[in-house]
Amino acid sequence: MMLMKRVCLSLLALMCYTLTGCDGRPWNNPYPAGDDRSNILYSSFDQRPKHLDPAQSYVENEYALIAQIYEPPLQYDYLKRPYTLIPLAASAVPKAVYLDKTGKPLPENAAAGDIAYSVYDITIRPGIRYQPHPAFARHADGSPRYLQLTPHELDAVTRLQDFTGRGTRELVAQDYVYQIKRLAHPRLESPIFGLMSEYIVGLKAYAETLRKAQAAQGRDAFLDIAQFPLEGATLMDRYTYRIKVYGKYPQLVYWLAMPFFAPVAQEVDRFYAQRGMAEKNISLDWYPVGTGPYMLTVNNPNRQMVLERNPNYHGETYPAAGMPGDREAGLLADAGKPLPFIDKAVYSLEKESIPYWNKFLQGYYDTSGISSDNFDQAVRVGLQGEAEAGELLLAKGIRLRTSVGADISYMGFNMLDPVVGGAGERARKLRQAISIAIDYEELISIFRNGRALAAQGPIPPGIFGHVDGQDGVNPHVYDWVQGKPQRKSIETARRLLVEAGYPNGRDAQTGKPLLLHFDIAASGPDDKAYLDWLRKQFAKLDLQLDIRNTDFNRFQEKMHKGNAQIFQWGWNADYPDPENFLFMLYGPNAKVGKNGENAANYSNPEFDRLFEQMKSMDNGPERQAIISRMVETVRHDAPWLWGLHRKKFGLSHQWYHNAQPHEMANNTLKYIRIDPVLRSRMRAEWNAPVLWPLIALLALLVISAAPAVVSYVRRERRAAK
Amino acid sequence: MMAYIARRILYAIPILIGVNLLTFALFFVVNKPDDMARVHLGVKHVTPQAIEKWKTERGYDKPLVFNSSADGAAQFTDTIFFRKSVSLFVFDFGRSDDGRDIGLDIRERMWPSLAIALPVLLIGLLTNITFALLMAFFRATYIDVWGVVLCVVLMSISGLFYIIGGQYLISKLLHIVPVSGYDTGLQAFKFILLPVVIGVVSGIGAGSRWYRTIFLEEIGKDYVRTARAKGLSELRVLFYHVLKNAMIPILTGVVVVLPLLFMGSLIMESFFGIPGLGSYTIDAINAQDFAVVRAMVFLGSVLYIIGLMLTDISYTLVDPRVRLG
Known part of the structure; x- marks a missing residue:
């Protein structure tokens, strides 16, 4: 009995010690007590890096480490x-x-x-x-x-x-x-x-x-x-x-x-x-060695990766100039100061979005993205349709920053396909009709909470060659109405479909309904709704859509063999040059036979000629003119439904400074400054333990057990008699 | 006893070969080495030469099970199956497809798994037995009825709900423990407390109902009546005599899972960021890392066989009538 008592007391003491640290800090603080006011940035990774060797690494979460x-x-x-x-x-x-x-x-x-x-x-x-x-x-x-x-x-x-x-x-x-x-x-x-x-x-x-x-x-x-x-x-x-x-x-x-x-x-x-x-497991692939502002001091991809300031760093200063508005936004407050600002960056393994989000709200992560699950909680849409931080975030002083990704997510037609492919007018008009019918604005509103821009061509905003405004609108799919693009009517699409020889979605020659096949590797929870929505878009033209949902491997195989008819694909820029997007439509770069990145296997001699000319030119009006011709060529041929460019939403706490979304740079940790004292104070304020529900639950259990105890005692006494 | 153990070990060899073969077949029906290479190399700028190089570097360039271009025994030995399987039998798990030593990763990751699984098993066992005995003691009263109702309710709730609900209530609203994470030493306590509580609570329904049934069956037996007639208190009857005699079915369920505790919990580890073997397996399946998948399946099979042997041995300890021949 004494032993049992001692064990219980020891456990209680252990609980008190580890939860409270006996220092009044929040019980739910996942970090060591000594780090509370340290100049440390806290972030996470959801998949362990595969490669940290700069010759092999090519993934965003790996670059977050090795670029520093x-x-x-x-x-x-x-x-x-x-x-x-x-x-x-x-x-x-x-x-x-x-x-x-x-x-x-x-x-x-x-x-x-x-x-x-x-x-x-x-x-x-x-x-x-x-x-x-x-x-x-x-x-x-x-x-x-x-x-x-x-x-x-x-x-x-x-x-x-x-x-x-x-x-x-x-x-x-x-x-x-x-x-x-x-x-x-x-x-x-x-x-x-x-x-x-x-x-x-x-x-x-x-x-x-x-x-x-x-x-x-x-x-x-x-x-x-x-x-x-x-x-x-x-x-x-x-x-x-x-x-x-x-x-x-x-x-x-x-x-x-x-x-x-x-x-x-x-x-x-x-x-x-x-x-x-x-x-x-000691290799260059796991222990990088560089000259940058940070060095990897803890490398446990199963739990935590830690970057610490490189004592031999050669030094660099924060940029002295930026863009208009940067000064007002506080982005030049540290101009000329030596980099890096942060002493240490701790990346913890966090595989699920819900715990990550909760820890961000508690102040245990300094930045966060916004998943679809949290969007309504985090963001409200303003009168002009712009996204603003929601009340929950405003109350905590969390800032929202948005940027348009240097990427494109599109739906492609396999140009080798006898129905939707080829340079013929029939197939082209069919593709144009489908391009009009599939309402990307609706898709963005329903499935992406407005977090994307409908693409007008292959080049995303921010990349040379992209044109904003009326001149940048795809005239084959949109009209310019009252200062903004408006998707052409479904009647226009139907007219194109008739011209293509498919009135009411039937082949005019055979009378058979036109059945199209869409290949995708979709396994997420939202995918079924998306695919149902897609069927309805095709049904606007009385076209039947057969969705061939498959796993990643089979999908890749189909794409390499050219067996897909309509497919979904995407691209993130390697560098901010239009060549890095237009090369996906360059004929010699076709996926089938040449194993290139031209997934639609599009080939147009005029486009190819212009591409070869454009790719080696310096940016300037002449290059812009050629790019505009190229973009018009592919808009006319419509090998892709241009899809969308992602809008990225980033959240950061009030103690996190110099946050500026950058689509190309990965070595941005050195520019970030945090206020650890403010963070520590806010954490304590937000995370005071709430004990009364537990005490109430305990009391309830005791009260519930009372009749049982009374009954037992009575029964024992009765037996004794 | 030793002869029995030796015989069981010999039986285990064909079982393990069969498990290995089945894992191999299932994996490669779904994935071809080319697919694995594509998953690892990504989708940008990947050339056929890069895929071939990846396969050659990891030994996936050989035929799966039969090498018609080789001679003699090499027709079977110079294959992916043979080369990837034989080393397993000496517990040399080799390297994962991203180059890490699997044995080292397993040795590192089994401790966090164990840190969760062992307390869940022990505290869960204690809680379930106590609750089941309580229901048996108050059988046919309101406590029994509501106890069973509670068990059914607890059994009906999804495991994922316990995790998300537990994190929301205990960590997010009440701020008692961290939402997720892990640490070593004493600091691990605050991270494993919630997973353990959730593991125990989510297991109460099924465990307690099962044990209650066992205890009720025992309570009706003659030796219990005799014990009561001797004037023993009901608590002593239950916790000493009934519990002792009900141990065989309890042991059957418990001892067999003991070795498997190392393997961890797939969902729990993922949600709590516990770097255990459960999340290791899930990651490997997602990454199509055959080397890790086969190592984990093999290890699971070995541990299961050990569990069954331990169960048989434990019978002899709790019931002198049982002899292993």
């Missing part, structure tokens, strides 16, 4: 719009030098057809140093400390932190060259290798050279790729390297702002490649 660690040569200006590239590790944004086939320089305005090669010389700023890391640790005699580990030494290691020695060294141009070579490494799967091998001179052959070398050395041996020269990436001097690409490819500079082109030190690669490291 690795520094490619360039970055985007945080405040300027349209998106503008500025130097990061480089001393300047490189300019291309054009060469002809013989290697002779050509003038800047040389015709694209005359340019055989473009050469970019990139100079890195001296004095940038890597974060402290065991790969750079050295013995007193200067020899590397951890690059030739014995099995015995490795036995004592279970985590990277077990290596006590740390070192650093200066960033040099060789590290950038090394990373470009890594894109072709036989043991790595770089998602952009296929694309880059079309541009970087010799990269395709280089991959084959490395593959053979790896095969000769053995699969697990460390392949010293630095020994193998690559013509497309060469070292000029300690701080300068050269990238050589085929033809004119001005989009290369955008790639230079992505982690694929960030530096990797060879000794780091060698350190991680040692036998026995991978068995302990």
Whole structure:
């Protein structure tokens, strides 16, 4: 009995200690007591990252981490719009030098057809140093400390932190060259290798050279790729390297702002490649090493990832200039101050949206998006149709920011299909009729809570080539009425359908109803309602829609084989250039046969000719004119229903400063400032424990049990008698 | 006893091969190695060469179960099935498709699973037995009737509702514990308290009703009448004699799940952000990571077989009449 009592008391004490911390802080605070007033940002991840290696990573949630660690040569200006590239590790944004086939320089305005090669010389700023890391640790005699580990030494290691020695060294141009070579490494799967091998001179052959070398050395041996020269990436001097690409490819500079082109030190690669490291999950794919403002100090993808300030960071200042209105919005309050502001960023695993939302409202996450479930609770629509923070959010001082994504979600017609595809007038008018009938404004209102813009063409707002207002409206689907676009009437669509030879949705020649097939990989809870809605849209034209809902794998297979008729697809911009959207309609980029991103397999020689001309041009009126012609061509041919561009809604607490949505940059953590004192105060105010319901419940249980106890006592007494 | 255990271990080998084969067949009926590669590589800029490279790097470039281009035994051994399966029998789970060591991840993630599952089992068992004995004690009274009604109500509520409702009430409205998360050491207590309470409460309905039935059956037996005739208190009769004799069916249900406690709870871990093996399995299924799926299914099978063996052994401990031959 005494033992039981002690156990109960111990448990009670444990409960008190862990819940309250005996310091009056909120019981539901999930973070350690010492961190309450620390300069820490709290965020989350819902899926564990697959890759943190800059050669392999290509996913938003991975970029949220590695973009703070690795520094490619360039970055985007945080405040300027349209998106503008500025130097990061480089001393300047490189300019291309054009060469002809013989290697002779050509003038800047040389015709694209005359340019055989473009050469970019990139100079890195001296004095940038890597974060402290065991790969750079050295013995007193200067020899590397951890690059030739014995099995015995490795036995004592279970985590990277077990290596006590740390070192650093200066960033040099060789590290950038090394990373470009890594894109072709036989043991790595770089998602952009296929694309880059079309541009970087010799990269395709280089991959084959490395593959053979790896095969000769053995699969697990460390392949010293630095020994193998690559013509497309060469070292000029300690701080300068050269990238050589085929033809004119001005989009290369955008790639230079992505982690694929960030530096990797060879000794780091060698350190991680040692036998026995991978068995302990210690690899470059899990422990990134960079020169950026932060370094990954806790890497537990099963629970928590923590970024901490890099003590060797070279320093940078907050932008001094922005766009009109930025100053009034407080975005220039920190102009000129040294970056980064935050000491530490804690990312916790949060797989479900409901707990995330609740913790955000309690102040335990600093920012949040808005899921459909929470939309009505979070947002109200103003008189002009604009979104505003709802009362719940206003009461907590939460701010709402919206931005239009550099993306497009569209419905495509397979242009190889005999019914809806091809360049013939019949199919074109059928596609135009469907384009009018499917009411995207209604879709956005019903299924997306107004969080999207109906697209007028392939280029989203914010990207050069997009035109706002009346000139930017798709005249085949919309009329301009009273200063805004209005979808053409269903009668117009029906007339087109008659002209296409399908009066009342029946083939005029055979009299059979027209049955169309829509392929989609839909498994979400809202999908059934959406698909029912879609059937009704087609039914406006008396067209029957057969929905072939399938899993992701089968859907991909159908798309690759060209077996889909009408399908749903989407694209997020890699970089802010119209080429990154228009290339999805470029004939040689078709999915079927060429494995490109042209999912509709659209092919129009005029469009293709203009695309080839446009892609290598600099932004300006001439390029805009060509883009307008291209957009008009595809609007006329209607290989896509242009769909929508997502509107992103972001929420941040009152203690979170300098929040500015940026569709291109990922290295934005360094600009964020928080007020931890205010946060701590608000958390305490919002989360005071409410105990009376529990006490009432306990009392109720006691009262309910009373008759039973009385009855038991009576029964026992009766038995005793 | 030892002969019995040895025999059961030998029986387990064909069972595990069968489970492995079935997992393999089911997985690859739905997914082809090309599909797995596409899921891992994403949908942007993926070339056929990249897909081939991904498969080669992970050994998915070989035929599934029969290699007609090989000779002799290699026709069976140089296949995806053989190469991915044999190592399992020495508990070498290999690497997940994203390159992490599965064994290491399992060893790390089983503790959070256990931190939830073990208290839920023990406290749940204690609560269910006590509540069932209470209903049995007050059989045919209002307490029994309302107890059964309560059990039916508790059984009828979806597990997901308990989780979301529990988080809403305890964490969001009353601010007693964090909504979700996990920590190590003593700090883990505040994170596991709510999942444990929810796990216990959601199991009361089914557990208590079942145990009540068992106890009612026992209460009608002669030895209970004898015990009462000896003048023992009703509490002693119930908690000592009845409970002891009702242990066999209770053990059947409990011991078999003991090893499976390591495997965690799929939904609970997901909602509470507990980094256990349940969420590990769900993630692997979503990511079409065959390496992890087969490892978890294999581990589950092994643990289930161990559970059944332990159940048989436990019979001998609680009932001297049972002999394992």
